[in-house]
Each structure stands twice: as structure tokens, then as C-alpha cells.
Amino acid sequence: MESRKAELEKLILALAAPYQQELDIILTAPSFKNIFSAITVISEIGINMEAFPSAKHLCSWARLTPTNNKSTGKKKSVRVSKAGCYIKPLLVQCATAVVKSEKHHKIHNHYLHIKKRRGHKKAIIAIARMLLTALYSMLKKKEPYNAELYKKSDAFPAKREITVEQAILLAQLQGYKIKPAI
Known part of the structure; x- marks a missing residue:
């Protein structure tokens, strides 16, 4: 049995060899320490x-976003749908490992904040969604995980300026009708 398992692992690693650069990028993410976890992510997405x-589209495809079942002002259900038999359980397992880890305090604090309001299960799904968003960004930019970069990407620049035409266009895109000044 052990020899068959070793053969199978060797075959999987041989098939994954062309994607070594992407696998190395994924292995820098929090809680992705096993090469087979990274291979599972690559094979799924x-x-x-x-x-x-x-x-957001990737998270929706992986079914890590809550549904929006609202009718006439009544909120019926916000549960996460049951799908993604490979990627979703893997991300939930990685999220659980990251939350229990001592290394990533920001993620742990974010988990505790959500858990206090929404409960353990929804908080773990939120952390799994965070990990998938980070993986998307890492694979798109072809760069390893760096928590400082993700903190900076959330912050707005200190000096933000737009022209009057851009402000008018922005207001129109939000549904405002612009009246000419008299």
C-alpha cells in the first residue's frame, strides 16, 4: 500500500512539474506548507x-460568498451554498490552520472580530475567502505573499485629487443627474 502511495505521489509531482513557479508562489501563502495543497489549488482554479x-468572481465561483435572498425587505437566508467539493474544504482547512497559528496576528484578530459578531463558521468562511483573494492576487501578479503589500493596497493614498470632469462622471455613474449651474 505504501509503495502504491509513493508511486502515485511521484506521478502527481511529475505532472505538476510544469507549474513549479506558480506552486512556489502559492507555498508562500499562510498555511500552505504542503506541496499537494498547492497542487490542489492549481488543479481547481x-x-x-x-x-x-x-x-470576487473567483470567490463566488468557489462558493465562498453568502447568498442574497431578499424579497420585499425580508432577509431570508445568507448561508453559503454547498458546492466546491475540493477547493472549499481545502481553503476552510487552511483558514482553520492560519487562525490557530501564532504567526499571522492580523488574520487571527480579523477572525476573532468576525467570530464575536457572526460565529465560528462564518468567520472561518470569511478567512477562507481572504486566503482565496490573496491567492488570486498572487497568481495574477506572479509575486509571493507579503502581508505588508496587502495592507498597503487597502489604504487610500494620502493626497487624492480628481478633476471636475472626473467628479461629474463619478457622480453620473452613481446615478446622480447633473444640472448645469445657472
């Missing part, structure tokens, strides 16, 4: 992130 217009 691929290496071409152009298939997904944004990280």
Missing part, C-alpha cells in the same frame, strides 16, 4: 487568472 474578472 488553474494558473490563468484572466478567466475571472476579479477576486
Whole structure:
């Protein structure tokens, strides 16, 4: 049995050899220490992130986003759908490992904040969604995980300026009708 397992692992590693650069990138992410976890991610979502217009689309495809079942002001259900028999359980397992880890304090604090309001299961799904978003960004930019870069990407620049035409266009895109000044 052990020899068959070793043969199978050798075959999987041989098939994954062309994707070594992407595998190395994924292995830098929090809780991705096993090469087979990285291979599972590559086999599920691929290496071409152009298939997904944004990280939100990828999270939706992996069924890590809550449903929006609302009718006449009544909120019926916000549960996460049951799909993704390979990628979703793997990400939940990685999220659980990252939360228990001592290395990633920001992720652990984010988990505790959500857990206090929404409960353990929803908090783990939120962390799994964070990991998938990070993986999307890492594979799209072809760069390893760096928590500092993700912190900086969330912050707005200190000086933000736009022209009057850009402000008008932005207001129109949000649904405002612009009246000419008299």
C-alpha cells in the first residue's frame, strides 16, 4: 500500500512539474506548507487568472460568498451554498490552520472580530475567502505573499485629487443627474 502511495505521489509531482513557479508562489501563502495543497489549488482554479474578472468572481465561483435572498425587505437566508467539493474544504482547512497559528496576528484578530459578531463558521468562511483573494492576487501578479503589500493596497493614498470632469462622471455613474449651474 505504501509503495502504491509513493508511486502515485511521484506521478502527481511529475505532472505538476510544469507549474513549479506558480506552486512556489502559492507555498508562500499562510498555511500552505504542503506541496499537494498547492497542487490542489492549481488543479481547481488553474494558473490563468484572466478567466475571472476579479477576486470576487473567483470567490463566488468557489462558493465562498453568502447568498442574497431578499424579497420585499425580508432577509431570508445568507448561508453559503454547498458546492466546491475540493477547493472549499481545502481553503476552510487552511483558514482553520492560519487562525490557530501564532504567526499571522492580523488574520487571527480579523477572525476573532468576525467570530464575536457572526460565529465560528462564518468567520472561518470569511478567512477562507481572504486566503482565496490573496491567492488570486498572487497568481495574477506572479509575486509571493507579503502581508505588508496587502495592507498597503487597502489604504487610500494620502493626497487624492480628481478633476471636475472626473467628479461629474463619478457622480453620473452613481446615478446622480447633473444640472448645469445657472
